[in-house]
Amino acid sequence: MTKIFETPLYPYQPSPDQSAAAPVRHPVVVIGAGPVGLAFAIDMAMKDVPVVVLDDNDKVSFGSRAICFAKRSLEILDRLGCGDPMVNKGVVWNLGKVFFKDRKVYDFNLLPEDHHKRPAFINLQQYYCELYLVERARELQSKGKPIEIRGGNRVTGLDRREDHTRVSIDTQDGSYDLDADWLIACDGAASPVRNMMGLDFVGRVFEDNFLIADVIMQADFPTERWFWFDPPFNPGQSALLHKQPDGVWRIDLQLGWDIDKDEEKRPEKVIPRLKQMLGEEVEFSLEWLSIYTFQCRRMEKFRHGHVIFAGDSAHQVSPFGARGANSGFQDADNLAWKLDLVLSGKAPESLLDSYDAERVYAADENILNSSRSTDFITPKSEVSRLFRDAVLDLAETQAFARPLVNSGRLSLPSTYRVSPLNGPDAADLPARLCPGAPVVDAPLDEGWLIDRLGNRFVLLGMNCEVPPALHCDGLAVEGLTLTGPGLNPVLRDRYMGEADRAVYLIRPDQHVAARWTGFDEGAIAGAVAKSIGKEF
Structure with missing residues (x-):
């Protein structure tokens, strides 16, 4: 594992741009x-x-950092x-x-329902994610x-101009x-x-700190997410345990606000804390x-003119809910096409x-969920703590109380309910797939629906014949008709509900732009135009 951190994956190499007589555009x-x-760059390169x-x-980055990668x-x-x-x-x-x-x-x-290609989450150290993305970029280069990755290139200044940015x-x-015609800040x-x-x-900084420890050990804890409120090994605080590949376990321990961070990171301080949690006999x-x-x-x-920000920039x-890297991937996915x-x-x-409208909306949704989680995990008053503890006591035996427990509402993709790109809706179709919603996967006779949709505009007909191809506003829209044996009960339930x-x-x-209960070429052409910003 250590070699992953030490080996340059994209070492500095001189670029012809450095000796050009004028800045190359x-x-x-x-x-x-x-x-x-990297995800955004790969997406663009795949589009040539x-x-x-x-x-x-x-x-690659050192340490596990983002570890929970969601289904989306x-x-x-x-x-x-x-x-x-x-x-x-x-680790699934x-x-x-x-x-x-x-x-x-x-x-x-x-993920209580079956028939999805991917699991709800995997745990994987961020350095592996970066490694696989770099390897994919190299494959595309070959x-x-x-696509070009320039390591050892530090940006020191920007000169923003009307239609480009000098870097x-x-x-x-x-x-x-x-x-750069377009500068994408993912820094x-x-x-x-x-x-x-x-x-x-703009927003909140909460007065609390958590210690992250990546611990190498052989343990028989199951492959689950464990969250503790007020555990005996960290009284008055909280803790989180996740399993990662290679015998690495991620442990988060709440420390409080008024701490000496350098002191708390000293192994002599950390190891006794971990022994209290894991037991004196556990070697790590x-x-x-x-x-x-x-x-x-x-x-x-x-978006600021020709400079656009994505991800943590x-x-x-807060990390509860695994909303950081997962929302960043959705930023890149939204922007690239x-x-x-x-x-x-x-x-x-x-x-x-x-992009600004939809991803700001998603960020606000993530911030709201993350703030609520943090307020529940770290009550700011005695009354709030009494309420939280009462909810936890009730949740042990009363199912109605469990939705009130908030140890981190885990990452889900946003539905862009108020997007200017949304077209017509058919109210009698399932609500979970309204315009602006991400598609829901389902099995096909061969493979999975989500793979069949790919990264292009698709007109999906269920029990309704659609043309194999349409051309709307200069865009090619691929038609996919599923009917008869190709329309299995899972697809029918998720996409048609009670409709015929x-x-x-x-x-x-792979977000829904519009939907109908029949084929109308004129209505579809209008929805395509709206979905590419021609009718806001």
């Missing part, structure tokens, strides 16, 4: 080779859009070509347990796709400039790009330690304003 430049920046990724580092992220990664290695390496889990003091209160299943870069061979919570532009977050070693402060904040807007949430259409001239530049037939227009990011 690129269609898309991504700053940050973390999971979100040239993309350059700049990062001052040349290795795995579906996105499937489309990018690296879902299988993630799931094959990751659907079950969680909640403890109060020294007893189990209840457990829950995050096939002639236009100043430092390397071991000196400085150079390049021009993390401390975002140098955001700071260079004089922008800031420390791989990585960190302390984080709860933050639920975002930028006021994510645009928004931050829109920018591709703008660059190809098939959609107006104003389509990118819908259904037609869905699916966007390239």
Whole structure:
């Protein structure tokens, strides 16, 4: 494992741009080779859009960091070509347990229905995720796709112009400039790009800290998410346990607000805490330690002209609920198809304003859920603590109380209910697939629906014949008709409900754009136009 941290994956190499007489102009430049920046760059390269990724580092990140990858992220990664290695390496889990003091209160299943290709979650260290994304980028390069990762390239300045941004870069061979038609900032919570532009977050910083410990040990804990409120080994606080690959366990221990962070990270302080939790007889070693402060904040807007922010550079949430990296993948997924259409001239530049509208909406949803979780986990008054403890006591025997327990509402994709891109709805179709909602997977005779949809516009007809191809506003829309034996009970239930037939227009990011209970070519053409920003 250690070699993953030590080996340069994209070492510095001089670029011809550095010796050019004038700054070379690129269609898309991504700053940050973390999971979100790499996922976005891969998506663009698969669409044959040239993309350059700049990062001052040349290795994967150290420490587990983001470890919980949700079903929706795995579906996105499937489309990018690296879902299988993630799931094959990751620890699959659907079950969680909640403890109060020294007893189990209840457990829950995050994916209670069958017939999905991917599990609710896998646990996998972030460095593996980055490794697989870099390997996928290299594979695309070998096939002639236009993606380049430049390690050891530190961005030091920006000069924003009317239709592009000039980027100043430092390397071991000196400085150079390049021009970007579109600059995508995926440079993390401390975002140098955001700071260079004089922008800031709005939101809350909670007065509490958690210790993260990656512990290598052989233990017989099951593959589940365990969360404790007020456990005997950390009285008055909370704790979280997750299993990762390679015998690594992630342990989070609440520490409180008024602490000396450097002191709390010393192994001499950490090891006794862990022995209290695990038992004196358990042998373990420390791989990585960190302390984080709860933050639920975002930028006021994510698009600033030709500079667009995604992932932690645009928004931050406390880690309960695994909403950080998962929402970042959804940012990249939302932005890539829109920018591709703008660059190809098939959609107006104003389509990118819908990225801001939809992903700010999603960020607010994540921040609300994360804030509520944090308030429940860390009560700020004695009355709040009494209420929380009463809820936990009741939850052990009373099912009605369990939805009130909030140990982190785990990440789900956002439904863009108020998106300017949403088209007509058919009210008698299942509510979970209204316009703006992400599609729901289901089995086909061969394979899975979500794989069949891919990353393009699809017109899906169920018990309703649709043309194999349509051309609307210069866009190719692929038709997929499922009827008779091809329409199994799972598909029927999820997409038709009690209706006799259904037609869905699916966007390239696999969100529903519009739906009907019959085929109407004119209505579909109007919905396609609206979904690409031509009728806001």
